[in-house]
Amino acid sequence: MSIEVNNIHRIKPIASYIVVKVLEETKTTSRGILLPNSKESPQKGEIISVGPGKKSESGQLKEIDLKQGQVVVFGEYAGTLIAQDESSKYLLIKEEDVYGTYE
Amino acid sequence: MSIEVNNIHRIKPIASYIVVKVLEETKTTSRGILLPNSKESPQKGEIISVGPGKKSESGQLKEIDLKQGQVVVFGEYAGTLIAQDESSKYLLIKEEDVYGTYE
Amino acid sequence: MSIEVNNIHRIKPIASYIVVKVLEETKTTSRGILLPNSKESPQKGEIISVGPGKKSESGQLKEIDLKQGQVVVFGEYAGTLIAQDESSKYLLIKEEDVYGTYE
Amino acid sequence: MSIEVNNIHRIKPIASYIVVKVLEETKTTSRGILLPNSKESPQKGEIISVGPGKKSESGQLKEIDLKQGQVVVFGEYAGTLIAQDESSKYLLIKEEDVYGTYE
Amino acid sequence: MSIEVNNIHRIKPIASYIVVKVLEETKTTSRGILLPNSKESPQKGEIISVGPGKKSESGQLKEIDLKQGQVVVFGEYAGTLIAQDESSKYLLIKEEDVYGTYE
Amino acid sequence: MSIEVNNIHRIKPIASYIVVKVLEETKTTSRGILLPNSKESPQKGEIISVGPGKKSESGQLKEIDLKQGQVVVFGEYAGTLIAQDESSKYLLIKEEDVYGTYE
């Protein structure tokens, strides 16, 4: 399945899912040092939409502490590809995949 | 086992199960870019019926926040095939397999 | 161990176990389309008897929401064979193996 | 280690353990149909003694709902052999291994 | 590491650990039937000392229901060898490894 | 993805994540004894920033007991590389990866 990039806003994530637009960054630092790839190298992306949060077994809601527009750092292998064109790529990731925000 | 497509309404999912009719979409975007398949590519489907929700160990019911008629995005490998004919395909999936709705 | 088919009523399932009589259905739809077997193909069966339900660690009972006589759809590989003759087959399955009822 | 069959009464199971005497049954039905062994084929046995039940993390006791003298149906590979002679075989099994009683 | 057999009393097990002296028994019954070893064959041992019991996550203590001097039946592969000489063998086992007592 | 070393302060870890600057130490002791590498050899690093702590299923916050500026000892294979240049290396690690502080 794939969704048109310009239809991405029609996806409303549920539970602790988050739609992010991937902000590509070359894997070498500005002074040309290629990151040793033995360690996982995280991704950066902008939040397009967030789910309502996850319900515990007893039905209690744990909201997501992230908002639309924030830039987040998340796992290299995280998420599901839902839309892509020449210039942009969108993923569905989970809140648990996020390490931090980039301000 | 297989069920006649026109008998699909006779299936009443229990717990957090959901019956969906798969809405097939070609795997390339409108401008012909084939999605790189290394990542999982989710499916889209319309909800036919939802279970009552899952009971916790202590018997507390956690209802499903999805309704009949909604279009959902869910995992590529999710679910069990329960009915199929030339033009349609029905799966039994779990609420946990759903990433979001498509409105 | 095997039990005579006509002694099946002597089995009283405990906890969340259920005795079902398997209702065999050919794997192709009426118009001869063979179900692609890559996906799991669930089974259909009639409930003969249900256990009292499962006790949580703290001793609280979570009853089974299914009754004798209901037809259920359950996992292809679920259950234990307890009795069989030329025309019928009986399994012990768990409530968690059931996807839904067929009404 | 092995225990004399006539000393079996000296074993007091703890927690959710149960001592059973295995009641052997040939694996074919009376009309000679050999059970297809692809599925697990459960065992039948008579309860000799039951443990007091299992304590939860918080120390709450969950008693066993089975009694001495009942005949139970349990998993083919369940349990530990503790005593055996020419005519009888005794196992230590867990309550969770039991599918149902045979009345 | 090994501890002198005559220093075994200096070991104070913590949590749900138990020190046992293994009571060896030949693996054949008195009438010479060698136990089929396909099943696990449990061990028998005398309790030398027991730990105070295990604390749950919330700090609640679940005491051990076994006492010094009792003879217990426990798993064949359970425990850690802590002391041994020509005539005796001592193990550190966990309460969860014990199936029952032998009275 | 990689972040400029001088932008490291823009990363705000979430949940129980921590940004550390790795303080490299040769693997041999001052008197030249090379540590046998069969055991894991932990890393040392200075805390740059800590997340707010992790929320339990019921939404209760468990704060991190570590602060910016503390030097911590953590697992050899822990963490994700997020920034590096000729003289410094920054990782995102989890609180659970930390063994202790070095004062």
Next chain:
Amino acid sequence: MSIEVNNIHRIKPIASYIVVKVLEETKTTSRGILLPNSKESPQKGEIISVGPGKKSESGQLKEIDLKQGQVVVFGEYAGTLIAQDESSKYLLIKEEDVYGTYE
């Protein structure tokens, strides 16, 4: 990473971690019986410092029931090597790795 043996006191374990100085003991008993190594052979060590204890998900602290100066018996493969010289070896282990104390 390695720490000077004379700096070992600068390590403050967190959560349920414990710093121990390993007290080596030959693997044979005084009368020369080599311990059969098929079973795990635990280690003995003196406690140098203990962490504050582990916080449960709900933030409740479960303190460690062990103190500086006690000699403990712990798993053969437990822990992380943090400092070593010709005559001494220090490990970081977890409370769960400890079987008992040696008094």
